Amino acid sequence: xxxxxxPAKPPGRLARWWDSDIAFSFRSSPVTVMAxxxxxxxxxxxxxxxxxxxxxPFDPASLDLSDGFSKPMEPNEITGKVxxxxxxxxxxxxxxxxxxxSRISLLVGAxxxxxxxxxxxxxxxxxxxxxxxxxxxxxxxxxIQLSFPAILVALLVFGVAxxxxxxxxxxxxxxxxLVAAIGLSNWAQxxxxxxxxxxxxxxKVYVDxxxxxxxxxxxxxxKHVLPNVAGPVLVIATxxxxxxxxxxxxxxxxxxxxxxxxxxxxxxxxxGQQYLFSGEWWILLFPSLVLVLLALSINLFGDxxxxxLNPKLR
Amino acid sequence: xxxxVLSVRDLTVEFVTRRATLRALDKISFDIARGEVLGVVGESxxxxxxxxxxxxxxxxxxxxxxxxxxxxxxxxxDNLPPDAMRKVRGKRIGMIxxxxxxxxxxxxxxxxxxxxxxxxxxxxxxxxxxxRAIALLDEVGIPAPxxxxxxxxxxxxxxxxxxxxxxxALCAEPEFIIADEPTTALDVSVQAQIIALxxxxxxxxxxxxxLVTHDMGVIAETADRVAVMYAGRIAEIGPVREVVKQPLxxxxxxxxxxxxxxxxxxxxxxxxxxxxxxxxxxxxxxxFNPRCAQVFARCHVERPxxxxxxxxKVACHLYDEPGAMGGKAEIAA
Amino acid sequence: MSEAPLxxxxxxxRVFDVSKPWLNRVLENSPRQYLKAVDGVSxxxxxxxxxxxxxxxxxxxxxxxxxxxxLLPPSDGTVSIAGVSMNDxxxxxxxxxLRRRIQMIxxxxxxxxxxxWRVGRIIAEPIRAFQIIDGEADILARVGELLxxxxxxxxxxxxxxxxxxxxxxxxxxxxxxLASNAEFIxCDEPTSALDVSVQAQILNLxxxLQQKFGLTYLFISHNLAVVRHMAxxxxxxxxxxxxxxxxxxxxxxxxxxxxxxxxxDAVPDLAMVGKAREGVKGEIPNPISPPSGCTFHPxxxxxxxxxxxxxxxxxxxxxxxxxxxxxxxxx
Numbered sequence: 001x002x003x004x005x006x007p008a009k010p011p012g013r014l015a016r017w018w019d020s021d022i023a024f025s026f027r028s029s030p031v032t033v034m035a036x037x038x039x040x041x042x043x044x045x046x047x048x049x050x051x052x053x054x055x056x057p058f059d060p061a062s063l064d065l066s067d068g069f070s071k072p073m074e075p076n077e078i079t080g081k082v083x084x085x086x087x088x089x090x091x092x093x094x095x096x097x098x099x100x101x102s103r104i105s106l107l108v109g110a111x112x113x114x115x116x117x118x119x120x121x122x123x124x125x126x127x128x129x130x131x132x133x134x135x136x137x138x139x140x141x142x143x144i145q146l147s148f149p150a151i152l153v154a155l156l157v158f159g160v161a162x163x164x165x166x167x168x169x170x171x172x173x174x175x176x177x178l179v180a181a182i183g184l185s186n187w188a189q190x191x192x193x194x195x196x197x198x199x200x201x202x203x204k205v206y207v208d209x210x211x212x213x214x215x216x217x218x219x220x221x222x223k224h225v226l227p228n229v230a231g232p233v234l235v236i237a238t239x240x241x242x243x244x245x246x247x248x249x250x251x252x253x254x255x256x257x258x259x260x261x262x263x264x265x266x267x268x269x270x271x272g273q274q275y276l277f278s279g280e281w282w283i284l285l286f287p288s289l290v291l292v293l294l295a296l297s298i299n300l301f302g303d304x305x306x307x308x309l310n311p312k313l314r
Numbered sequence: 315x316x317x318x319v320l321s322v323r324d325l326t327v328e329f330v331t332r333r334a335t336l337r338a339l340d341k342i343s344f345d346i347a348r349g350e351v352l353g354v355v356g357e358s359x360x361x362x363x364x365x366x367x368x369x370x371x372x373x374x375x376x377x378x379x380x381x382x383x384x385x386x387x388x389x390x391x392d393n394l395p396p397d398a399m400r401k402v403r404g405k406r407i408g409m410i411x412x413x414x415x416x417x418x419x420x421x422x423x424x425x426x427x428x429x430x431x432x433x434x435x436x437x438x439x440x441x442x443x444x445x446r447a448i449a450l451l452d453e454v455g456i457p458a459p460x461x462x463x464x465x466x467x468x469x470x471x472x473x474x475x476x477x478x479x480x481x482x483a484l485c486a487e488p489e490f491i492i493a494d495e496p497t498t499a500l501d502v503s504v505q506a507q508i509i510a511l512x513x514x515x516x517x518x519x520x521x522x523x524x525l526v527t528h529d530m531g532v533i534a535e536t537a538d539r540v541a542v543m544y545a546g547r548i549a550e551i552g553p554v555r556e557v558v559k560q561p562l563x564x565x566x567x568x569x570x571x572x573x574x575x576x577x578x579x580x581x582x583x584x585x586x587x588x589x590x591x592x593x594x595x596x597x598x599x600x601x602f603n604p605r606c607a608q609v610f611a612r613c614h615v616e617r618p619x620x621x622x623x624x625x626x627k628v629a630c631h632l633y634d635e636p637g638a639m640g641g642k643a644e645i646a647a
Numbered sequence: 648m649s650e651a652p653l654x655x656x657x658x659x660x661r662v663f664d665v666s667k668p669w670l671n672r673v674l675e676n677s678p679r680q681y682l683k684a685v686d687g688v689s690x691x692x693x694x695x696x697x698x699x700x701x702x703x704x705x706x707x708x709x710x711x712x713x714x715x716x717x718l719l720p721p722s723d724g725t726v727s728i729a730g731v732s733m734n735d736x737x738x739x740x741x742x743x744x745l746r747r748r749i750q751m752i753x754x755x756x757x758x759x760x761x762x763x764w765r766v767g768r769i770i771a772e773p774i775r776a777f778q779i780i781d782g783e784a785d786i787l788a789r790v791g792e793l794l795x796x797x798x799x800x801x802x803x804x805x806x807x808x809x810x811x812x813x814x815x816x817x818x819x820x821x822x823x824x825l826a827s828n829a830e831f832i833x834c835d836e837p838t839s840a841l842d843v844s845v846q847a848q849i850l851n852l853x854x855x856l857q858q859k860f861g862l863t864y865l866f867i868s869h870n871l872a873v874v875r876h877m878a879x880x881x882x883x884x885x886x887x888x889x890x891x892x893x894x895x896x897x898x899x900x901x902x903x904x905x906x907x908x909x910x911x912d913a914v915p916d917l918a919m920v921g922k923a924r925e926g927v928k929g930e931i932p933n934p935i936s937p938p939s940g941c942t943f944h945p946x947x948x949x950x951x952x953x954x955x956x957x958x959x960x961x962x963x964x965x966x967x968x969x970x971x972x973x974x975x976x977x978x
Contacts, residue, residue: 024332204759205753205755206759208759209751209823210761210772212716212746213772214743227764228762357844357845358842473930501704502914503703503913505913506913506914528842530843531917532915535916558917569844572847573843574873574876576872576899576911576918580876582854585844585848586844589845
């Protein structure tokens with residue numbers, strides 16, 4: 001990490017960033033650097049799955065049953081093909097399946113975080129800024145929401161959506177239902193945090209100064225308050241991304257998530273656990289390992305971000 | 315002259331940061347005699363609070379005492395181990411802070427806190443300690459102390475709380491008290507009462523006080539001598555009347571002129587251009603040189619030491635050469 | 648002096664509900680509690696003068712300021728600017744026109760500027776909101792002009808507030824207040840968070856700007872010396888009421904209300920080196936349950952029976968039974 005040593009003068013934007021306190025705190029924490037690199041690697045691999053994956057695991061034409069149950073790094077007993085991380089019963093390449101699977105997991109995770117963020121930040125901002133009954137109503141709903149386990153809420157939303165959507169569309173709608181289910185089970189946390197920060201910010205006099213020139217509530221909230229409550233939201237969003245990925249995996253593992261035709265990491269783990277005791281351990285182990293590493297690395301980055309943005313801990 | 319209660323010699327405090335070592339206190343020296351109130355004034359960043367913290371050994375990392383010594387009644391205290399220093403604090407040095415609530419635990423009755431402190435520092439038994447606590451509360455002017463001693467801090471008004479804190483500081487009969495902005499959080503009318511109380515107590519008990527504040531008015535009324543600090547150094551130190559009425563150091567002159575008074579008829583206040591330098595950007599030579607109207611070549615290169623002028627000491631090159639320069643300065647003053 | 652005053656404040660009141668939450672009230676059987684922060688305050692401010700309100704904490708001076716600029720609706724009473732009352736204006740455009748004439752400078756320069764905005768955008772905000780200048784280039788030029796006016800550099804527009812010291816931030820706040828070409832500026836403790844040498848710079852700047860643009864100030868402060876330096880006329884507040892209004896320096900040479908006298912006696916001042924002074928009695932009572940009659944009576948050396956029951960009206964600039972009845976030599 002000796003690349004961006006600031007040049008003599010004048011320091012460019014990048015060099016100034018590199019010298020800033022936050023970049024320094026990042027550099028001086030090896031765990032964070034490692035975690036971030038790992039997370040980036042996993043995300044990039046997932047995004048670039050079609051380019052990297054040696055096989056397309058979901059093209060039925062390319063599957064050969066005689067490739068089934070190949071051990072990792074060993075040539076298949078019949079066909080002689082080598083699968084890095086082995087193959088499953090249908091002869092699907094586990095490595096490719098993991099790449100495509102994490103793609104879906106991350107997509108669902110990111111989309112649901114965005115979904116809950118928009119709802120939560122919006123409601124929190126309104127609750128904190130408007131106050132009174134609006135605030136009481138929003139926050140009590142959030143309290144009720146928080147008193148149910150997130151997974152239960154997600155199951156509930158999922159079940160209701162299943163009942164409402166015609167069966168023909170269900171398979172295609174699963175992704176959106178999943179995003180809505182996970183998103184709706186997590187918005188309350190954002191709402192609480194944003195409401196708290198908004199209560200602090202709205203009493204600062206720069207908000208008064210904006211009101212003095214006749215700005216209405218919405219412009220004040222969006223232009224003045226929102227940028228100043230964004231820090232904690234960013235932290236929660238990062239940590240929630242890891243949680244959302246796990247939540248999606250849990251739902252898919254329970255069989256209410258992504259269908260086998262578009263498997264996520266959770267779906268892969270569900271398949272894999274059937275083979276755990278019959279000796280084909282790799283079908284379960286590798287997807288699980290990737291899930292753990294993905295969640296862990298994002299979490300470690302989020303932890304650092306929280307500390308770095310919290311002036312009290314510096 | 316008898317031995318001073320507190321003697322500070324070349325005290326230097328540094329804060330080590332990633333980029334640089336910042337000098338918050340730069341070789342400051344002063345004495346406080348028995349029963350004397352030394353006012354320490356300065357604007358934010360002058361190092362007045364750091365001085366107090368350094369004397370009681372409460373400089374937290376990344377700060378450290380980088381040099382000099384603190385001598386309390388002939389005994390050096392700046393190099394004591396933390397345990398021994400803890401005993402000196404409270405027993406021999408009392409402390410009064412700006413916000414009484416930081417010194418009082420809201421969960422305990424006022425009496426419990428007083429009695430606990432008394433028993434830590436003396437060998438009185440519980441009932442004697444309680445009697446002493448009541449006597450102390452009475453002494454600091456709390457009405458009906460027998461009843462009020464069982465109250466909680468939140469049941470006291472701001473001024474009364476500060477009285478309790480003063481009583482707490484007096485528990486172990488310290489020879490020296492550090493009062494850091496003791497009246498800043500209080501209303502004007504209460505402020506006057508607390509000033510009068512501090513003044514009375516040190517006269518009666520012969521306790522020495524270091525009064526740290528940004529309020530020249532408070533210093534003018536309370537202190538015997540005053541030290542004016544600027545950028546971690548003492549600019550001028552001397553009897554309060556002289557320093558307030560005829561300051562010598564250009565910064566002290568500017569400071570006194572900048573304060574609106576209840577008397578006099580200044581249309582415009584004296585204005586010192588610029589502001590106190592950050593610790594990371596203290597200029598070489600005299601720290602005040604970029605803002606000084608009487609600056610000359612020497613000020614840019616050589617740091618002025620405190621030199622005696624009459625009863626006072628001034629850190630300014632204007633007074634160093636007894637010839638033309640010094641004379642000029644006297645006339646200008 | 649025959650000119651109509653620019654600002655007229657009439658019988659201004661503000662009550663805050665400081666009750667505990669509903670559940671606590673029911674469980675603890677405690678009644679609703681109200682705090683009369685401002686209790687019938689009236690005064691005029693003439694064009695081009697500095698009217699100061701001085702008082703200790705809880706006197707309601709800041710609440711008055713917030714009501715005058717329209718940040719807080721009064722419970723009762725009116726504030727009018729050049730004869731037009733804020734309450735009477737219902738058209739949004741008219742209201743904006745009134746707002747444009749009033750601006751405010753706040754106490755804490757660290758909280759009064761949005762930390763995420765560049766200085767240029769902060770100062771330009773009123774210009775845009777009131778549509779004073781069109782065209783980005785012209786706005787930028789005006790921002791530079793305003794920054795120069797308050798002693799900063801036009802290039803400072805590109806920086807963020809945290810790059811400035813407290814005094815410089817207060818200059819930026821002043822530039823923002825001037826951006827709408829306001830004629831009346833409410834200054835709520837504008838220098839009490841600043842160091843004295845910086846305070847002097849800001850006070851001098853405010854005076855210069857007043858002379859240059861004929862500004863009218865409502866100056867709120869707890870610092871009597873600062874008020875004496877700045878004010879043309881002074882109102883002294885105690886527990887939500889105006890107890891004395893006086894022409895500038897005569898308040899200091901000839902204080903009439905017993906509270907004013909006490910306050911003047913209490914202020915630590917440079918001129919007081921080595922002088923003894925009279926002790927001050929008591930502290931400010933809890934404003935939730937203020938004393939009956941004249942709220943100052945428990946601390947007043949001139950108290951008599953009438954003070955305990957009857958709130959004294961302001962007569963000839965003083966709200967005190969003893970002064971009004973001539974029991975004290977008003978000198």
